[in-house]
Amino acid sequence: MAFELTSKLEDRFLQALNELESAASFAKSMYQTDVYQEAQRLLDTDEGLDILYRSASRFEKAGVFQDGPWEKASKLQPPLVAGSLQAKGLPSIIEILSELRMLSIAEGQYEHSDVSAEMAQDFLNEVMVLNLNLLFPEATEAARIEGGEQSERATELFHFLSDKLSYQALTTTLIKEIERLTAQRPIMVKRTVSMIETAKKMLHSDLSVAERLVLEKYVSAIEGPSPLSKSIVQPGEYRKKLMDLSHEELEKEAVAFAGSMRETGLVAPQHAILLRYLSRKVKELVPAALQLNDKGKANLDEHAELVFQLIKVAIYPATKQSVYGLALMLERGVLSSSPVSPGLKRLIELDIRAEVRKTLLNSCKTGDGITANSVLLAGVINVLGQPIGIGQGLNPTCQTARGISLWAQHAPGYLLELIPRAARDGDIDIMFEGTPVHSKDLSGGLAPELHQELDPVSLVLVPHLDRIYSEMMRRVSLRGEDGHRWVNPEFYGDWVQKGFSTVIDPLTGLISDYPGFVRLFYATHHPEYNDDYGLIYPNPVGIFITNVHGKLLGFHAVSILRITQDPGGEYRIYFYNPNNDGSQNWGQGIEPSVMENGELEGECSLPFHEFVSRLYAFHYNPYEQGDAFAVENDIVDEIKLLARESWGRDYTWI
Numbered sequence: 235m236a237f238e239l240t241s242k243l244e245d246r247f248l249q250a251l252n253e254l255e256s257a258a259s260f261a262k263s264m265y266q267t268d269v270y271q272e273a274q275r276l277l278d279t280d281e282g283l284d285i286l287y288r289s290a291s292r293f294e295k296a297g298v299f300q301d302g303p304w305e306k307a308s309k310l311q312p313p314l315v316a317g318s319l320q321a322k323g324l325p326s327i328i329e330i331l332s333e334l335r336m337l338s339i340a341e342g343q344y345e346h347s348d349v350s351a352e353m354a355q356d357f358l359n360e361v362m363v364l365n366l367n368l369l370f371p372e373a374t375e376a377a378r379i380e381g382g383e384q385s386e387r388a389t390e391l392f393h394f395l396s397d398k399l400s401y402q403a404l405t406t407t408l409i410k411e412i413e414r415l416t417a418q419r420p421i422m423v424k425r426t427v428s429m430i431e432t433a434k435k436m437l438h439s440d441l442s443v444a445e446r447l448v449l450e451k452y453v454s455a456i457e458g459p460s461p462l463s464k465s466i467v468q469p470g471e472y473r474k475k476l477m478d479l480s481h482e483e484l485e486k487e488a489v490a491f492a493g494s495m496r497e498t499g500l501v502a503p504q505h506a507i508l509l510r511y512l513s514r515k516v517k518e519l520v521p522a523a524l525q526l527n528d529k530g531k532a533n534l535d536e537h538a539e540l541v542f543q544l545i546k547v548a549i550y551p552a553t554k555q556s557v558y559g560l561a562l563m564l565e566r567g568v569l570s571s572s573p574v575s576p577g578l579k580r581l582i583e584l585d586i587r588a589e590v591r592k593t594l595l596n597s598c599k600t601g602d603g604i605t606a607n608s609v610l611l612a613g614v615i616n617v618l619g620q621p622i623g624i625g626q627g628l629n630p631t632c633q634t635a636r637g638i639s640l641w642a643q644h645a646p647g648y649l650l651e652l653i654p655r656a657a658r659d660g661d662i663d664i665m666f667e668g669t670p671v672h673s674k675d676l677s678g679g680l681a682p683e684l685h686q687e688l689d690p691v692s693l694v695l696v697p698h699l700d701r702i703y704s705e706m707m708r709r710v711s712l713r714g715e716d717g718h719r720w721v722n723p724e725f726y727g728d729w730v731q732k733g734f735s736t737v738i739d740p741l742t743g744l745i746s747d748y749p750g751f752v753r754l755f756y757a758t759h760h761p762e763y764n765d766d767y768g769l770i771y772p773n774p775v776g777i778f779i780t781n782v783h784g785k786l787l788g789f790h791a792v793s794i795l796r797i798t799q800d801p802g803g804e805y806r807i808y809f810y811n812p813n814n815d816g817s818q819n820w821g822q823g824i825e826p827s828v829m830e831n832g833e834l835e836g837e838c839s840l841p842f843h844e845f846v847s848r849l850y851a852f853h854y855n856p857y858e859q860g861d862a863f864a865v866e867n868d869i870v871d872e873i874k875l876l877a878r879e880s881w882g883r884d885y886t887w888i
Contacts, residue, residue, distance in 0.1 A: 239279070240279045243275050243276050244276065246272050246275070247269070247272040247285070247289075248289065250265070250268040250271075251269055251296055254266060255292065255295070259300070262297040262300045263300075263301065266298065266300070269298055270331075273331060274327045277330065277390075283334070286330075286331065290337065290338040290343070291335075293335045294346075298331055299331075307335065307336065307346060308349050308783060309783055309785065310357065312357060313364060316364065316368070316388075319365075319384065319388040320385060320388060322384065326384045326388070330387065330391050333361070336349075336354045336357055337354070337395060339353075340355040340358055341398065358395060359404055359406075359407040361395075362392060362396065363408045363411050365392060366408070366428075368388045369389070369392040369396060405439075405449075408429065409445060409449065411429070412430060412433070415429075416452075416498050416500065417828045417833070417835075418814045418835075418838075419499040419620060419835040419836050420620075420623050420814045421559070421624060421625065422688065423499075424687065427500070430455075430456055433449055437453070452500070454494060454502075455494045455495070455497075455502065456501075457502060458502045458503075459502065460486070460490035460504075462487060463487075463491075463504040469503060469504070469551050472504050472507055473507050473511065476507070481519075484512070484519055485519055485522060489525075491505040491508060491523060492523055493525065495558055499558060499835070500555075501555050502554065503554050504551075505554060506557055509523050509549055510549060510550075513545040514542075517538070520534065520541075524557070524560065524561035524564070525561065526561060526565060529567060530564040530565035533567050533570065536570065537570075537575065540578065541564070541569075543579075544560065545560070547608055548608050548615055550602070550608065550612075551602075552602035552604055555612075555616060556613075556615045559612075559615040559616035559618070560619060561619065563615055563618045568618045568646055571646055571647060574647060577646075577647060577651070578611070580650075580654055581614060581650075581653070581654065584607060584658055586606050586610065586657045587660055590656075590657045590694060593686070593693050593694075594606040594610055594693065597609060597688075597693060610653070610690050610691075610694065613690025613691045613693075614653065614691055617638065617689065617691045620836065621639050621643040622639055622795070622836035623814070623836050624638050624689065625689075625813070625814045627685050628687060629684055630681055631696050631812075632791040632792070632812040633699075634692075634699035635692065635696070637725065638692060638695060640726055640727075640729065640771075640772055643772065644771060645727065645729075657694050661673055662695075662698045664724070665724065666706050666709065666724045671706060673697075673698035673701050673702050676701040676704075679697070679704045680700055684696060684697055684700075706724060706725060707721055715736075715740050716734070716851060718774075719734040719736075722774050729771035729772070730771075730773075731773070731853040731854055732856070733853060733854040734851070734853050735754055736776075736851040737849070738850060744885065744886050744888050745886065745888070748874055752865070752869075753870065754854070756869070757859050757861060757862035758852075758854035759807075761797060761805065765858070767859075767860075769795075769796055772794065772810060773793060774791060774792075775791075775793070775794055775809075775851060775852040775853070776789055776791060777792055777845075777848045777850060778849075778881035780821050780880050781821060782819040784820070784821030784879065785821070785880070786883070786884045792809045795808050795809055799832075800831045800832040801831070806839045807842055808834070809837065809838055809840075811838045814838075818838075820848060820880075822876055824848070824876075826839065843872060843873050847873045847876035847880070
């Protein structure tokens, strides 16, 4: 009976597809809905995906995707797939059909003019990696309640894709993505941990020895790298067991945890328990538990009382990543800056506003049993230890993330003034051209509804900084020039140079004198053209963000950290990207790297000319400028071509 029903549904789908295929181009929309509805009925059967896949090579030419967001297969973006799959109504059905189209291309059943089989396979592998939670859904009550038929269909689709693509290809992509994410050492590691936890289920599949070892390393990093931590999962039981260990056994435990943390940037909850115990009972092993270098040890010795107080107040299993932040903070020597120690102590007993307290506690799991002050202090430790690990999350607040990062690097005392004012007083102010701009008097901003997946410091500061930055930009909006010229030096401070250049004419929106723009950047930044003036402070610049096809997506704020030759002798720009989200591809072969090209922890980098091809505004010191005329025409022409054939297609050039 079920077979007969499925057969009838297949006939109905094929009839709808045939009618769509034979319809005139202008009339396709009249027949598309029938195809979607019949596909939906098939997807409710066990054989539905197989049946649909057999016709997938016909979908595009028949007009299934015509005049819709899925029409151009070459412009589809893997990060957007999950949202469509879990949307109610027909979008989830169309997304499934689109994935089947990609699979038919990947398997050579459909030869696409713009998407090769390799490109389609890479696309599907990335989609799978980004949606491992759908491939391996959690058996939780929340998943049951929030799931619904869209999630069930998505899970069935990913199982279907994984059978076709094999775990081998998926695992390789997954491992690369985890390694890229951990190489950036972000403060927020929820996404990384989630990927590792889900990937743990793949350890039982057919993996190579090398891949299994890599995955086991990351699983151990978040669950416990020592034999004792592997055998005792419960925090309370682990704490009791520590009391029975000898000094030598404790030292081995400390070394195991510290080694794993340093290798991956990830911290297991038992590490926090161990550090708390050592700070009370065996203080001499704290350096080993953090694997401190000589500078870190010296900073610990100098500020031992404060450090042990910070461990007591801020470091718990719920705030475990602050163990890594503490280690790096000590090695940066931040505590030796005179305002830092009193600034940190003030946070311990700070009277935090009710709404801020609620926000901070919501960032932890219910039942963790820690105070908002502990959460905030742990966040501050992370920010001071990992200033370029700060991320903007899903918020359009790259400007403010860049500010917090800059101040954590070069003005920690100033940052420690802003944090308590925002958390306690609900207001901060920044001077703009002689007048204070108060956040409490403002509304709106770029992110009036802040997405909460942020570190504690950002949760407290970003709403205020966002409103202030937006207000400053509003005040200069009628000056006839790019407002960043005036706003950035006022907002970030005197670290930002007063010289400014932009490629876009603010009045006309046209691209004018692009060669002059490129030559000026080379003359003020490239070591071979700028008379050896080195970069002292991070330089805030604006870039065009483009997708894998080079299509303009929008504007973004990053900071240039340093410019030097990579291990291969090529000049690269190393920069801080608040959107620290693993792999990125900006089209034309321009792919920012986070490892293997001389990057320090948290840095992204690109070859000098590739970075310039996406640049639209920068600050510079007019007194530290080389000879712009010396920049070769070939260099300028190459950069101009990259620009014109990517973001430049959206502008008029004169």
